[in-house]
Amino acid sequence: MKNILILGGTRFFGKRLVQLLLDEGHKVTIATRGNTEDGFGDEVGRIQLDRENKESLAKAVEGGKEWDTIYDNICYSPQAAQDACDVFQGKVKRYILTSTLSVYEPxxxxxxxxxxxxxxxxxxxxxxxxxxxxxxxxxxxxxxFQNADFPAVAVRFPIVLGEDDYTGRLEFHIDHVKQEVPIGIPNLQAKMCFISSSEAAAFLSWLKNQRVEGPINARSQGDVKLSELMGWIEKEAGKKALITKQITDSNKSPFGVPDSWVMDTNKAERLGFQFQPLRSWLPALIRQLSMQDK
Structure with a gap:
């Protein structure tokens, strides 16, 4: 059993990660501002803190607390990273940072x-x-990677999708097609990669047991052209998408990239993780989300 701290674990793939870790029998503590109900009851420990405030972050090590693994899903700046390096020095055996495909340019x-x-x-x-x-x-x-005294890994996820995606990025496209509202996409030939919220959580859980450091790419197997993706949505919506290159704040697609945005996952695959084919879940998710409005 590992003693695990999750910075941010009350929604989306963070919440799924908590459940996986509990199912594996680990002791899990969630550290957040406490604004979102997590639904885990007394199954988890909780620390209320402000991730952006170093003194508040230090609550995670009060009383001599030490952690086998820390998952950091809510670090968005170098100062927040440096605060973690300082606070958790000598207090954690392994640190897993949730990073992003956005470190790369299309x-x-x-x-x-x-x-x-x-x-x-x-x-x-x-x-x-x-x-x-x-x-x-x-x-x-x-x-x-330059300042921490503990082993760290940064998981570079693409856009994460799922029925529990609170951002509604996929629903944006479904709704616009159903309502026959223009969608601003500059390049329909651009290829995109994605990962499901369940697979993102599974990858993070798996990673705690791997002897790997540094950045690591993680995405579902395969990619899809935006033209094909919109075709899947058109099929379920029963209407033709109105695509425009005249981009405005109201019609701008969350997937609207000027060029392809994909990444290689050989590093993760060499370690033994088998990613799901993108086509095994994304069309089904589109179908599921499309049905919810009927």
Whole structure:
């Protein structure tokens, strides 16, 4: 049994991760602001803290607490990363940071982990409002791998989808097609990769037992052109999508990238993780979400 702390674990794949860890018999503590009900009752421990405040973060080690594994799903800046390096020094055996495909720029080729090397990336400290999302994550990774005294790994996830996705990114497209409202997509030939919330949680749970450090890409097997993705949505909605290259704030697609945005997962696969084929779950999810409005 491991003693596990999850920074952010009350919704989406973080909540799924908590359940997997409990099912495996681990002792799990959730650390959040306490604004969202998690539904786990007395199965988990709880620490109420502000991830962006170093003094508050230190509550996680009060009383000499130490952790086998810490999952950090809510680190968005280099300063937050440095705070964790300071607070958890000598207090954790393994640190797993949730990072993102956004550390890479869209490109026609498939990205490998080495394309953004956090071990040599120049560090600039600042809060999450000082950087774009992608740059904040690049810098957070750099801080952990250059400054932490504990083993760390950064999981670079693409867009995570599921029926529990509180952002409604897939529903945006389904609703726009059903309502015959234009969707702003600059390049329908761009390829995208995704991962389901259940697979994201499964990967994070699996990773705690692997002897690996540094960045690691994780996505479902395969990719899909946006034109094909929109075709799946059109099929379930029973209507033709109105695609426009005239992008506005109201019609901008959450998937609207100028070029392909995919990454290589050979590193994870060599370690033994088998990713689900994208086509085994994404069309079914679109069908499920489309039915909810009927």
């Amino acid at each position: 490109a026609s080729r498939m990205h490998e982990e080495k394309d953004v090397n956090p071990y040599i990336y120049p560090v600039t400290l600042g809060g999450k409002n000082d950087f774009s999302y992608g740059e904040g994550k690049r810098l957070a990774e750099a801080v952990f």
